[in-house]
Amino acid sequence: MPNSENNGRKSPRRVTLADVAREVGASTITVSRALRRPEMVSEGLRQRISAAVADLGYLPDPAARALASRRSDVIGVIIPSVTNSVFADVLSGLYDTVGGTPYNVQLGNTRYRPEIEEQLIRIFLSQRPAGLIVAGIDQTDSSRRLLESADCPVVQIMELASDPVDMLVGFSHRAAARAATEHLLDRGYTAPTFLGARMDPRSERRLQGFRDALDAVGMSTEGRELTTTEPSSVHLGGALLDRHRARAPGTDAVFCNNDDLALGAAFAAQRAGLKVGRDIGICGFNDLEVMAAAHPSITSVRTFRRQMGETAALRVLDHLGGKETGPRVVDLSYKLIPRSSTDRGA
Amino acid sequence: MPNSENNGRKSPRRVTLADVAREVGASTITVSRALRRPEMVSEGLRQRISAAVADLGYLPDPAARALASRRSDVIGVIIPSVTNSVFADVLSGLYDTVGGTPYNVQLGNTRYRPEIEEQLIRIFLSQRPAGLIVAGIDQTDSSRRLLESADCPVVQIMELASDPVDMLVGFSHRAAARAATEHLLDRGYTAPTFLGARMDPRSERRLQGFRDALDAVGMSTEGRELTTTEPSSVHLGGALLDRHRARAPGTDAVFCNNDDLALGAAFAAQRAGLKVGRDIGICGFNDLEVMAAAHPSITSVRTFRRQMGETAALRVLDHLGGKETGPRVVDLSYKLIPRSSTDRGA
DNA sequence: ATGCATATTGACAGCGCTGTCATACGTCAA
DNA sequence: TTGACGTATGACAGCGCTGTCAATATGCAT
Incomplete structure (x- = not known):
């Protein structure tokens, strides 16, 4: 590792909520609230907390947060291929939409193998994900049961079906x-x-x-x-x-x-x-x-691959934000683009 | 979420180490060891533990593990674009190599913006990653300092340089x-x-x-x-x-x-x-x-993009496995492939 | 039999955070 | 004045796991 030369020096202890709390003379739980539900903390305190956070360079520990809240910030995405440019476009839309939110995309690659898909679903669920986005509607029976029992929003993408596990964004x-x-x-x-x-x-x-x-x-x-x-x-x-x-x-x-x-x-x-x-x-x-x-x-x-990624991410984020407005199934349709290769007179 | 209809029924309590321990009549720490360092646990116990794990469908909670061990299973990967097929190939090699290990790839997309790269490095480091793989050698000064102070293996990829932060896999x-x-x-x-x-x-x-x-x-x-x-x-x-x-x-x-x-x-x-x-x-x-x-x-x-991903992942995994054998810098070189488009006589 | 190294197991505390419940302090209608 | 209520804050326990150190058992040379 980079600093293995200076082995004696231990890496600087991480800045915790407690450090920030001590700095502003408040309790850790108040600092925690100032970060997650600012409206619950008085104006003045909130500002002093923000200042201390910036000052100390505090960054929340996602593992501790996940453990305590029983909910991780991971949005799991399961696709059959990373190289296929179709999925690359979908991913691009996903990353662009999820970037900037407190959530993180984590990618699983099935390589078109249903048993790997099932295993990935299990692993993701063990992380108590914030949401799950899976490509296709052809999951194995047990994969489908796992998804149905998930207590997070689930979006199937790429295709259309009348019986989505939860939400669906795709086309026919x-x-x-x-x-x-x-x-x-x-x-x-x-x-x-x-x-x-x-x-x-x-x-x-x-x-x-x-x-x-x-x-x-x-x-x-x-x-x-x-x-x-x-x-x-x-x-x-x-x-x-x-x-x-x-x-x-x-x-x-x-x-x-x-x-x-x-x-x-x-x-x-x-x-x-x-x-x-x-x-x-x-x-x-x-x-x-x-x-x-x-x-x-x-x-x-x-x-509309990029839009498929964006829409799927938005559906998840909306759910997480409590807005359960949109439709469960979104049909993005398709559009034929005629060109020279099918023009007999060309 | 999928099971929001049956809101009254709470999701099944997760299976913990303690459940497995109770099942086989051992302590949690022994079960933990049987999973992570099997050679430290006696043959018989180990087998009963494996059986119980399979039986109960136990899956470790990565958040709890990360919190207790101060080390997550995340290998952070920072690239400038998800759609660019060059990086897609690198990623494919990465996923294939990391898949099957206990580690997870987490992707960060800088969209070619150095300030986003810096932010991503910060966020990844706050997760105490198992390793970090970043594209390029042109990090900002503070990004570079962050990487140098990281206490995990770091691999820069895509290029060659004489002063890598830690390890380097690329070509000129x-x-x-x-x-x-x-x-x-x-x-x-x-x-x-x-x-x-x-x-x-x-x-x-x-x-x-x-x-x-x-x-x-x-x-x-x-x-x-x-x-x-x-x-x-x-x-x-x-x-x-x-x-x-x-x-x-x-x-x-x-x-x-x-x-x-x-x-x-x-x-x-x-x-x-x-x-x-x-x-x-x-x-x-x-x-x-x-x-x-x-x-x-x-x-x-x-x-050799795919190989670049594979090699980078291997360098990280080797480090994590304690084998610090390989060279710090790997030059994958390149190969000119002459074809008709540069054949004047064609 | 004694002492010591090795192998196997366990007790305990605590990682950094959040859910839950309690407390303190106004405010305001009766 | 009283008490019900809303707002702001805190105490506490515990999420599920692992690091550390201790305890016990075993084997073997002395």
């Missing part, structure tokens, strides 16, 4: 995917295929939306789905497109599980000498920033 | 950028420009490396740098290239601050009818996955 992946597929059909593509990787529950619902759209026009989905459990990547998008075109040369459009795949498909199409848009329609999902900047620009379904 | 941005620029010159480009956005301290060092390379061959950097403080994006990469080409039509290569800019530059070049590689050389930085998959593929400098 199925409807979004259906809209994207209908867009391909509207634009005159006659043989669309679903390209998917990783295939978590959300991806499965998108696939379902794709099927919905084909069903609605009486089109068979036979041979129009190519999915893999491999993690998604740009490279994989290209590989899937190549593989599918080899088997089904008639394919004139692909709806991709996510934008990485779509981008990869676009590169692969260009590499194969196809003109994206005219020869093959490509639609992604999420509308990452790169989709608009790409050449040609790539159609995608915009999702 | 300057050397990496110089190598990239030299590659452009080697490949026969005669008028390279540095394109940069955000320009944090690391980017400044990359710019310095660019200058080093030009200096070494007696080339002026005059008019060969276009930077902005705007946050980086793919779109911005294209905009910067367009802007620069309008002013300096002779430019035949760009070294971009990061891969997003490089990708955007590539798109913009194609849009302008240039053949990437032949008409304009493009080199990025970090070697994100998309660079290899792009069409044409884009040259970049590979950095």
Whole structure:
């Protein structure tokens, strides 16, 4: 550790509530109140306490606080991946909203494994969290029971459902995917295929939306789905497109599980000498920033990921603040953004 | 909260060490030891304790533990951005390495603001963290003093320096950028420009490396740098290239601050009818996955971000485990990956 | 048998804070 | 004047765990 050279010198004793209390000639409990419920302490005392706090550099010990109050300042967040930029955006919204409050975000990473999710829920609950935010609605039965018995606000995010554990902020992946597929059909593509990787529950619902759209026009989905459990990547998008075109040369459009795949498909199409848009329609999902900047620009379904994080955090904070106003379920919807990659005339 | 319907029923009392102790007929301290230092407890007792723990579903209370031991299980991580995929990769390595240990990662997001970084350091220190990992070496003076006085292992990451606070895991941005620029010159480009956005301290060092390379061959950097403080994006990469080409039509290569800019530059070049590689050389930085998959593929400098997170976490864990073996400074280096975007003959 | 090191267990206090209940002191209507 | 009431403050215990020191048992050389 940094100061291991001066081992003899012990680290300075921490400044406690008692020190502040002594400084202003009040009791510790009064100082504690001045910090947490200022309105309960008289004007003059409160000011002297603030001064002493600043002066001594007092910082509350979260562990002691948690132990005494049986409530920690931790808002636990459980997501399946830290690298996936979709979750990165959600996190960004979360951190921005929780930053500046007395609460702290603590992240749990399930790596798409339900048993790890369950373990993380247990661990978080053992910390008596202020709130819990979990991605998805496909928890195991016992995870769900744990969440239901939690005595803190719980927000599920990313998806829509009629039976949330507590609160829910998300959108319908199925409807979004259906809209994207209908867009391909509207634009005159006659043989669309679903390209998917990783295939978590959300991806499965998108696939379902794709099927919905084909069903609605009486089109068979036979041979129009190519999915893999491999993690998604740009490279994989290209590989899937190549593989599918080899088997089904008639394919004139692909709806991709996510934008990485779509981008990869676009590169692969260009590499194969196809003109994206005219020869093959490509639609992604999420509308990452790169989709608009790409050449040609790539159609995608915009999702409001950052706002999802913000809203989820706000729902928790509102609950903690006693304002239980908002709705239990928030549908953030989605928005199709048509671009050159699905423009046959382009 | 989930169970607010059954308000009358109080949440089940938590299982404590005392419960386990009672169950096996031992004292709490012995149970505590069986959990933390199993070798100090006799075989038989230890097994009965494990059984009781599993049976009762005992989980230690981290707050009580932290309060009593004056040491929390938190490894604090301070980074400037959650969305930047560079840090996402580092984080992924961190989480993977810390997951499975009794420690917890807690993330602080400075949003590139030194005063927030300082505040975060203070807050983390007030938690008596098990360890601290901070991005960069450009802390304010008082931040640095705080870190130096911390009585936990501290690892600075992302960069190299001769005077780390404690430990350091990173690589030389300057050397990496110089190598990239030299590659452009080697490949026969005669008028390279540095394109940069955000320009944090690391980017400044990359710019310095660019200058080093030009200096070494007696080339002026005059008019060969276009930077902005705007946050980086793919779109911005294209905009910067367009802007620069309008002013300096002779430019035949760009070294971009990061891969997003490089990708955007590539798109913009194609849009302008240039053949990437032949008409304009493009080199990025970090070697994100998309660079290899792009069409044409884009040259970049590979950095070992995930490994940086893993190594930093390992250094902290080793320290905590008492093994103070490894070196204080780890240079993960970098690797230039030449691709089509800097191939004039392609 | 004696003394001493080692292994195993426990008693006790206290980490720094907050929940709860008690106290002191006005204020004001009756 | 009295007492009910609201406001401001404090005393006290205890949250669930661990550091420290003490106690006891065991083994072994003397």
